[in-house]
Amino acid sequence: MRDEATPRSDLDAVFRPRSVAVIGASDTETKIGGTPLYYLRSRGYAGQIYPINPKAPEIQGLPAYPNIKDAPGPVDLAIIAVPASLAVQALQDCADAGVKGVVMFSSGFAEVGEDGSAQQARMTEIARQSGLRLMGPNCLGFMNIEDKLFATFAPVVNMGVAPKGRIGLVSQSGAFGGFAFSVARERGIGLSYWITTGNEADLGFSESVEWLASDPGTDVIVGYMEGCRDGDTLRRALAACRAAKKPLIVCKVGKTEAGAKAAASHTAALAGEDAVFDGIFRQYNVYRASSIEECLDVAYAASIAGLPKGPRIGLYTVSGGAGVLMADMAEACGLVVPELTRATQDKVLELVPFAGTRNPLDITGQVTQVPGAVRKSLGYMAQDGTCDTVVSFISASGLAPGGMQSAQDIAEVRTEVPDVLQVVSTLPSPAFRELVEAAGVPVFEDPNRAVNAVAALARIARGFARTGSDSATAGSPLTVPANCTEPAALAALGEHGLPVVAFRHVQTAAEAGQAASEFGGKVVVKIVSPDIGHKSDIGGVELNLSGQAEAEAAGARILAAARKAAPDARIDGLMVAPMQKGVAECVIGVQRDPTFGPVVMFGLGGVHVEALRDVVFRAAPFDADEAMAMIHEVRAIRLLTHPRGSAPADLDALAAVLAQVSRIAAASPDLVSADMNPVLSLTDGAVILDALLIG
Amino acid sequence: MRDEATPRSDLDAVFRPRSVAVIGASDTETKIGGTPLYYLRSRGYAGQIYPINPKAPEIQGLPAYPNIKDAPGPVDLAIIAVPASLAVQALQDCADAGVKGVVMFSSGFAEVGEDGSAQQARMTEIARQSGLRLMGPNCLGFMNIEDKLFATFAPVVNMGVAPKGRIGLVSQSGAFGGFAFSVARERGIGLSYWITTGNEADLGFSESVEWLASDPGTDVIVGYMEGCRDGDTLRRALAACRAAKKPLIVCKVGKTEAGAKAAASHTAALAGEDAVFDGIFRQYNVYRASSIEECLDVAYAASIAGLPKGPRIGLYTVSGGAGVLMADMAEACGLVVPELTRATQDKVLELVPFAGTRNPLDITGQVTQVPGAVRKSLGYMAQDGTCDTVVSFISASGLAPGGMQSAQDIAEVRTEVPDVLQVVSTLPSPAFRELVEAAGVPVFEDPNRAVNAVAALARIARGFARTGSDSATAGSPLTVPANCTEPAALAALGEHGLPVVAFRHVQTAAEAGQAASEFGGKVVVKIVSPDIGHKSDIGGVELNLSGQAEAEAAGARILAAARKAAPDARIDGLMVAPMQKGVAECVIGVQRDPTFGPVVMFGLGGVHVEALRDVVFRAAPFDADEAMAMIHEVRAIRLLTHPRGSAPADLDALAAVLAQVSRIAAASPDLVSADMNPVLSLTDGAVILDALLIG
CATH class of the missing domain: 3.30.470.20 (ATP-grasp fold, B domain)
Structure with missing residues (x-):
């Protein structure tokens, strides 16, 4: 799958460096060269840190060096935070010093015009020649949450960081990436990596995704995409995610005309036809989300719960209405709402006489009157064998003092029936959330969003179960005949194993009549010409002709009509084929x-x-x-x-x-x-x- | 529109009572008869409170009375919280005592079977005869937030109440209503009323909505619906909302087959065809939301921002990517993304040279470098005259220390250009939210949800601008002819002013030929019979016939085919009509x-x-x-x-x-x-x- 230089050996030094230099380091923590140094120092990064600045012997309390070449130890990663005019030289210095990876914040390159593009091309060349990998320029950098490495100047880190988790996030937009990071942090969604790719002079979206597919600390990948310059690299990345069975959830913008217009004025890259992207995503089992919220919903659910065995959903509810709402959503999302077995329904009714039992299982308000009702009835549902996932709507209980018992119950059922995923919809207290998530149960406030996330997981699981296109191999090449007419095209396709209509290519109306009588039944007669596109428009097609005489007469009319309508067209006789009816x-x-x-x-x-x-x-x-x-x-x-x-x-x-x-x-x-x-x-x-x- | 007994004079006593009795009052605050009394006492209700209980002289520190008839003052509203066996008598006592409104929590009526239904019917009768209005039975009651009247035993109130606002919420499901209330509270969305209708023995969803349409404290109404027994009452309520120009946002479940099945087993009421509900909702400009989250999003936006003048949206962003995402969403939701005028674009470029200016207006990361850039550029966009609403995506700034300046800027632009709605997408701090909301600017975390809410408001506004069906009057009645055949049907429709094809109804094949020659051109000949439904299936229709002879021959074939295929059918000759081609x-x-x-x-x-x-x-x-x-x-x-x-x-x-x-x-x-x-x-x-x- 990969070519000789595997991205992994390259990119480990970028994403898991043992030492980091900051070129353009500043004492001022809010400056672009001060912030990353501040983050490295204060957030707990354990590797070597080398501030580089020709003007100061010490920066933020660390010894500083005038040039990257003066760093006293080997440098895995250099962060370049200098003005555009100094950036190319800084990169060359890194190459000369044997630095393995560079993150360049500096902006003013391809995004601003031709001069910038030329400078950026020079950077690409330096990276290719030296073998160092370059992220950026004009990017916000990346974060490696596990190693507490915040190689970024994004101010969002000052407001706190997302918990360590198993979701890797790659964004072609820095600002958008920063927003997604903040949303994840506020929702308590755990991340492994956060990567922004900027101008992609070397390392881009695709390679970052591919590297995450190989990262043992990442189970789920979220991508924000605006465009793609290299389809092969992207497909290789998507294939790597699929091969690793890591769900990849992508928000690609430019879906509509207004979006495509906005994208065109925002990015230099060609947008490409969105419907083709859509097809590629489906082909590689990429889940395309329509919003960053949906990206995070699905990634969160996948990272906590894993994937279900199938599309059958059990709906457990304390509110009949919410049950109906979830059933609507489930069907609208392509899930199956199976009826529970009679035996299970009877067991539930024994417990709670007025429960709705088919599915949704509506345990009703009585739930509070029957001790242990949730634990038992939810267990019955999970063990029924009809459901691959159970979503429990327990209203606002997750915030109520008694809600922790429900959390405990749900967690126990999750453990007891490991093949059935559990998802819960409630307003959760932090303790509630922690307890159920530890048991592998994601929590959603909104029941529709819970069901939508389950549908996404089921679709991703089904996609992983397909062989995909890996088994497909190219066939034998088809050479398009010169001056290709319809009969020539059909013949060529037929020779390549495709079923084409039985037809006769003749030169005269009389021959057309003869062919019709040989076919028997009704036939179509058409003009044959490499120069006539819309044959019907010029009277070049007659349908539903019965017998020799009709076909011959039609053939004569068609030849005359074609000569009249397109006197310069090369006419290559007529085509006769039987009329066919299908589905x-x-x-x-x-x-x-x-x-x-x-x-x-x-x-x-x-x-x-x-x-x-x-x-x-x-x-x-x-x-x-x-x-x-x-x-x-x-x-x-x-x-x-x-x-x-x-x-x-x-x-x-x-x-x-x-x-x-x-x-x-x-x-x-x-x-x-x-x-x-x-x-x-x-x-x-x-x-x-x-x-x-x-x- | 209303009949003689206007709902308003009736229902004010229920929803804004000056005195409340609790029948079945209990000292135990967590019991069904203790909770409402506790809420009345502790939440600040200013009216008279009368606990009713034959067994205690004092309850929760208030003097108690053995029967509602013993209450020392007039009772506007009685809450009945007694077992089912005592409920009918308690209701009768209320009627006898001249109580104006009753909220009945008691359950065990129509929802449990025939006996219960009979008892419930008795309640309906008592209400109708006495003139008192009954909410429930089997309901969670209601809340009047302004008067701090919590006539409910819903435990969610213990976790705090939603702020006072201008959204009235009516739910046919108590549990679901409780959840929606909790979500509103957690999101800080202000409510005026919260109403659950339970079994609807008397007062139902429709009348509650209609009353809210007349309530001066309510601007926006959210409804959760499972079914409807009386279409006229519902239509009257919808018309009242439309006439008052109060947006009505409804989540009606049972949209899919799975949902309809779940609804059928959950509610006794007939679900009705969902597509018909959908049509009625559109007819009355009801916004149908697909989730409770969307209900609250749209209601919140409407209650804070009001309605825009049109569908043109300006997208203001600090991230080009978010701009594209919002443009996609805007087009997908039917909004228009107009290009800004050249003059405005130039002004923005003067301010921020690398800004994207067409729309989205991408102010880029440079926004922090130019003092006053947000205030100025957002103002330019609002004043451009091309946008009815501006959505600003400012990433996570709403949480950042500097975010309050943006809040101030947005609020000022809102005030400066009152005709242009403002919506902001950010992660907001409480102070940020408070400042912008006070200026009439709603805040959404997710940019897609912000745009979706704007699209909903634009659609609601457009609906209010239509005359709707109020100007339509019934026409003259059509009596379906006995043994109605196609010619008879066409003739009847033609007589009622509808354009029908010119046709001839004849008895014989010869007459059919004659008719064809009179029409000229191609004709269709069909069998005429009140007993033959699918005419084509039995060879009873021939198309594209040219001239008298062809039509006559076809007529003969058709008559023979019909007699053969349906020997018992009454045949009333043939119909001849010209073939017509249309769009x-x-x-x-x-x-x-x-x-x-x-x-x-x-x-x-x-x-x-x-x-x-x-x-x-x-x-x-x-x-x-x-x-x-x-x-x-x-x-x-x-x-x-x-x-x-x-x-x-x-x-x-x-x-x-x-x-x-x-x-x-x-x-x-x-x-x-x-x-x-x-x-x-x-x-x-x-x-x-x-x-x-x-x-």
Whole structure:
């Protein structure tokens, strides 16, 4: 998966340095060169600290050195906090001194214009040549919470730090990263690393994520993304997270037109088509969150609870209304709300006669009247075997004096039935939170957010269970024929193992009639020309023709119409094919994405692709399992699974076509785009009726 | 709008009583009859308090009386906290004593079975006969925060009360209401009233909401709903909120199948079709929230900020990334992100050279370097004239020592430009929150939630600006003809002012041929029979017929096919109509909803109605303005506004048809259902091509 220089051996020195120098160190703790030194000194970092400043023998009470080269011991990490004009030289000094990693706060490079870009390119070159790794410039640095290493000038650290935990956070935006850090701290969500990547002259978002995938102290990764310059590196990082089965939760901005416009004016990087990113994320089992709040909700739940075995949710509640609300949310999020077994329902009713028992299990207000009711009934539910996760809504009890008993009960059930995840929704006191979290039970105030987090975990777990696209290999390359016409395109696709409609390519109307009589039944006759795109618009297609005479007459009309409408077009005769009826018309496309290379698109035909943009993407190649997931992502999937007046579509066949298209796309650098429209989905099989290839 | 007994004169005595008796009062403060007395005594209620208990002369230090009739002064409100077996008698005693309002905590009535239902019916009767108003039974009571009246035994009050504010909260679930109260308290969201309605033997959700619409201390109403037994009362309440321009934010559960199932087992009440509720909510400008969190977000924002003039949002940020995120969210929520004027952009650039200025206005990290930058640049944005609301993302500054200056700046801009709402996203200190809220600026931690709240306010404001359905009046009644066939249905609709296709109803195939030749062009021929529903399925429809001969032949085939397929069906000849092409096929339906009576459905034809359930409802009657809003709610609206290869549909004509259908539906008690499918939307006009009426 990785190339020869593994990021791990490189990046350990950056992220877990045994010694840190601060170049541009200042005595003033609020200055950009003073703050990181202050954090290193005061927050408990145990490694060597070397202030570098040519003007002072001592800074913040530590001996200072005029240049990094004068540092008395080896330096793993140097923080560069000098003005832009001095930054390149400082970096060169680091390279010369054998420093392994640099974090550069200095700004005024690619983000300000051409001169800055040139200087930044010089930095990239220094890093590549010397082998040192550079974070930044124009970044807020990073934090390694375990080692109490705050290699940042972010002022948020002054307000306190997030507890040590198992979530690594990588942000392409420093300000946003600082905000997310503060929110995590205020919510008591534990972090392992906090990384901001700034201008990404060398080390970027992808490599940071990939390194966290290998970090034993990190179980869950949260990413904030604005764009991506290198699709391969990103995919390698995503694959590393998936291989390590570490949930990766990403908030990528620029989803809408307004967002993309804002992103374009904010970042220099090309935004790329958001729908393609969406497809890549699904392909690599990245959970795409829509807000930083959702990122933290899902990461928190994953880091405390792990992942459930499946999508079945048990809803335990002291309020019938909250139970209904959670059931609504569960279904809306794609979870399954199974009915509890009769035996379990009976046991609950014995305990609390007026309980609702199907699921939600509504223990009602009576819960306070029956000693041990929560412990017992929650245990019954967890042991029922029908639920993979149980969410308990206990209203505001988590704040009430008696709430600690519920915390104890929930923790015990979690331990007693380890295969069933527990999540609790309540307003928690700090003690309540501590007790249940220690047992692996996350707490959410809002019941909908608890259910949404469970749905996210279930989706992530399902994604890890899929083989993904690792098993897919590129196929044999397809060379787009010169002056490619529809019959040539269909023939080429057919030769590459795709099911194409049986057709005859003829030159004259008479031959078309002959072909029709050989096919029998109804046929379509179309003009064949490499120069005519929209054949229907010029009368170049006639449908539903019966028999030789009709087809021949149609052929004559079509040839005449084409010559009249497009007198300069090269005409290569006619194509005759039998009319086919299927379950639904689909569209399969291949494009070359600027970031990710060949990508495959799938959608339902007609209004669904064009007017409703109900399409999904994947990077090629991928296997049939992935293709099946892709098919199920279109909003109008019911038109395939529950068609009116027909048996369901043969989705396996459709998935096989998609996977094969992806293998061809991956193997064919000359294929600029392919448009198979329609691909007819049948109750048994699938067949490509029309295709356009551009080489 | 109101009938002779206005709710206000009735309910003031309940909700603002000058004296309260507690029947079943107890010395033990944690008992159901002890808690409300304790709250009345300790929380500062200023009215008279009368403990009622036959067994003690004094309770909790107050003189007690054996029976409500023995109370020494008039009693506005009695709280009944006695076992179920004594509750009816206690209620009767209240009626006899001239008590005006009763809150009954006692449970064991309709929620437990038939006997309980009978007892509850008796209570309803006592209330109706005596004129007293009954809240409950089986409820948690209510709180009047201003008067410090906590007529509840909800233990949440022990943990502190929500601040006094202008949000009234009505919940059909006590436990859920208690949770919402706690969340409001923890978030510091101010409430005016908190009301739980329990079994609703008399006073229910609707009347409580209606009363709050008239309460001068309440500006915004939050409702939690599980079901509705009386659609008219609910509609009256919704209309009262709309007339008072008080935002009503409702969380109604039972939206999904799982939710509806859970609701059915939880409540005795019929759930009703959720899509109809959804339509009613939109019709009356109710904002339907999907969680209690969203309810409180929107209500909080409305109560602090009021409503914006329009949907244009200015995004002010110290982080470019957060700006993009908010722009995404704004567009996804239907807000408009306008570009700032050049003049304003220039002024900002003069202040902060590297700022992003189009909108989002990204003031960047430089904000700290330029004194007064926030005050000035935020002021420029507010005064630009392009934004109705400005959301400022200032990261974690709200917690930082320097954050108070930003609070001051934001508050000043709010005051300086009163027409532009301000919302701030930050982690706020209590002092920060207090300062900005006092200036009318709500604070949200999460930027997406801030933008979502603004979108909700903009939608509510737009709804208040619509005339709604108040101007709609019922039309003339339509009597469904006996043995109603398609021509009879079309004729009846045509007589009631609806555009129906020109058609001829004939008896023989020869007459069909004659009709076709008179129409000219292509025609459709259909069987006419009151007994044949799906005409196409039995070969009873032939399309695209040209000329007399083809039509006559088709007519003969159709008559033969019908006689063969349905030998017992009454055949009433044939119908001939010209083939018509339009922009898109639509479906308009009329149903009688068990809760709301006649409702009108609209959707696009084909897969959109059946497979995709992309349909919207309204209660009849409504006007064309409302119909236009309805049309715009279908997800596939682009098929009408941006059709491929056609000019846009004439939505005015479609809206006129919908409004007229609604007038007919409202006026026609005998009309059980109508199904107009398709209604062809044209670039100029709309025409009903087929109709089925059931009387």
